[in-house]
Structures are given as structure tokens and as C-alpha cells.
Amino acid sequence: MRKNAEISTTTNLTGLSPSLVNTKETQSAVAYRLLKQRILDGALPAGTQVLEHEAADLLGMSRTPVREAMIRLHQDGMVDIRPRHGMRVLPISAEDMQEIYDVLTSLEGSAAATLAERGITEEQKQELEATVAAMDLALEQDDLQAWASADEVFHAKLIEFSDNKRMISMVSQLWEQSHRARMLTLRMRPRPTKSNREHQALIETISAGKVKQARQMHETHRKKASTMLVKLLKELGATQI
Template sequence: MTIKPRRNSPERKAVKPKIPTSGRSAAAPARGVRPNQADVAYSRLRELILAGSIAPGSFVLELEAAAKLGMSRTPVREAMVRLRAEGIVEIRARHGMRVLPVSADDMREIYEVITSLESTAAGLVAKRGIDTNALSSLNEAVKAMDSALERDDLERWAQADEDFHRTLINSCGNGRLIQTVDQFWSQAHRARLLTLRLRPKPTQSNREHAALVKAIAKGDAEAAVRIHQEHRERAGRLLTDLLRKIG
């Protein structure tokens, strides 16, 4: 198995934003920099929503959120505005937010976008080459998914699956693509957690992930695009159908 080395070019040295891990703010401050209150409020509210602790359809007043987070209303208000920009909430009268429900139609559109962009990213990674650390991370994520399914630990499987996809996207070398995908991750993440125990055991997903890693390691961009596109299209259909069934 041959690992293609990365090329060092001016374009490759451009700013390459990373998709944040679950519950971490997309605008998280750099290490060593103390976050301001708005950043903290945004991160904590976002985490509560993504984890389902604040359910879809819930209305939360600024005063209630401020009390829950132990801070003033001003940073909470700023956090709610940022969450609205991500399409997670809507701002309602009386100075609060309503967590938007996860609809089947929304997920269909989101997965159409994610499928296209992530497939492109997979092709770029295979074409440009992947560094040893990133390739190792992909392989470790596949092993973690296999191990989780052996123990029927779906939560651990979901985390390993997310680690896999984030490593893949963050390795593509296209900052604008990474930023665009990030806009849709929050909503897709909520839907995936909501349907986690309603899906068939995701053994096929594990096989598809392993096949994608092999294609990337070989530098086969065409195969990488095809494998990942089929993987995401199948997952999108499954997720959309489940959301329609549960309303």
C-alpha cells in the first residue's frame, strides 16, 4: 500500500479551517486564549442542542438560558444570534430562541449538499495525497467503529464515525470547502443522534469506510469519489426516511 506524499505549494499553505468536533464552537478561540462570554455561551448552548438536552421545538428565554449558564443576558443574546445564523434556532418574541425541528425535507437538502462536497473532498484527499497521521486517524476510526459494533455501543460508533468524516474533510486542503461543509454539520448531527437507535446496525457503513481508506491510500481519486458518494447517498436516504416515519 502506497501513501502519496502531500505537495508543498503556496495554495496548500493557505488558511485551512477545521471542522470542529461535536460540541465545540466553530469559532472556538485558539489554545491559550481565554474565551469571551459570548463564545462560552455559544459553545454551551450549541452543545446542549446537539446533544438533545434542549429538544427540537423548545422555546428558551434569554433570562432562562442566562440563569442556566450562570452569566448575563448580553452574551446569551449574542450566542442565540450566532445559532440562528447556523440554522439551528430562530429568534422569537420576548427575547428568546426556539430550537428548530429536524425535518425530513431539510435533511434531504442538507445531505444532497454534504454528499456532493464530501465526495469532492474524498477525491481531493486521494489525488493530493494524505499525510501519515491523517491516514492513521482514518484507520483508527474504522477500527473503533468495528469495535463499537461488536459491543453494540452505538454512541461510541457514532463518535468514531464522526471522527472519520471530520478527519477526511479536514485533510482535503480546501479551506472554502471545509467552511461550507461546517455550515451543515450541526443540523445533520442532530438528525443522526435522533435516529441512532432506529437504524439497522451500520455494518455496511463500516465496510464502506474501510473501502474509502484503501482508495485514498492508493491515490485512486475516482474510486474515492464513487465510494463516498454512494455511502452518503445511502445514509441520506435512510436518515430522511426515518425522519418522515417519526415525524
């Protein structure tokens, strides 16, 4: 395993709590979830190579569920499987992110328009506003990680409230692929105060039933985020993701 992979300095994968192992999840599913989360959060950055037996030792499992988890991660496009060498975490290029955000922009814009046309309940509006309040509080406390988490919840709820199962599934996959890049560039971007205000403005526009404006407003918001993220990745050479 690459020595600087930070495995021993981040969330411990050993000694799984009962809540993780005494559920209906199989060991393969637990291994997949834990390894995937570490890749998404950057604990296993691009280029990190993890041998099958090393991952098994870290997870306190046999090699079989770990092998199955690695195969699933390979199918997700997150790792490359190498015979006798386990898995290697793959990078995400600036070009990949441009394509991902192009699709996200279109899908989320459609979701915003759908909600504006159909209308949202007072409870849904309050849930969206609660995420904006959480983002504001996070910035007040200078906690960018908390801000990013609240931001993701806002976008997830926007899609969830559309009630379009296929859209929900597609956006979920795209968000997972973009999460690593967002975490890498989180502290490189300008303070996202304006982003919070744009979220609140979108809520008001949706509540007012302004369909075309809601779509345009959210697509503009997404395109700005995409331009900034892709620019930062190009400056980094996208080698650290």
C-alpha cells in the same frame, strides 16, 4: 420554559468549571457554545422554548451574553427569537436533510477524489484507520454513541486532509445542521457494521490512487446514508428534532 425540556436531567449548565470561564473566550462565546451543543445533542429538542433569564440563570451569567448567544443561534438557523419569550428551538425537516446530504455527498466525494489523486501520507492513513478501529470497538461494546462520534471524526478527517479551507468550512456547517437528525435516528437504523467496512474500503481505494472509484465509492456511501436518514425522518414526521 417547557417543562419536559430535560434541562435539569442532562449535562449541568450551572457551576461552570474554570476551564470554561478562565479562557480567552468571552462569556457570549461560552454561552453560544454551550447552548448550541445542547441543541445539537438533543438536550434542547425542537419546540423547546427558553426564556432569556432562565438561560442566564442556568449558565450563571448575565442576560447580555446570553442574548448575544441567542442572536448567533438565530443567525445559524437553529432557533427563532421571540420578543419577551427568549428562543424557540427550530426543527429540521426531512426535506432540509435531503438538501444537506445532497451537498455533503458532492463535497465529500470531491474530497475523496482529491486525496486519491494527490495521495495521502502513511500518518493520514493510520489516522483514518484508527477511526475505523474505534468504530469497530464501539460496535463490539454496543456503544452507538461512541460509534457515531468516531464516524464523525472519520468524515471530518477526510475533509481536513483535502486542505481546502472553504470546503472544510462548508462541510463543518452542514455537519452541525445534520447532527441533531443523526442523534435522533441513531438507534432506529440498522447496526452499521457494513458502514465500517465501507470506510475501510475507501481508505484502501484512496491509498491506491483510484480517483474515480474513490469519488464514486464515497458518493454511493453517502447516498445510502441519506436515503435511510430521510426515510426515518419522514416516518417520525420530523417533529422531534
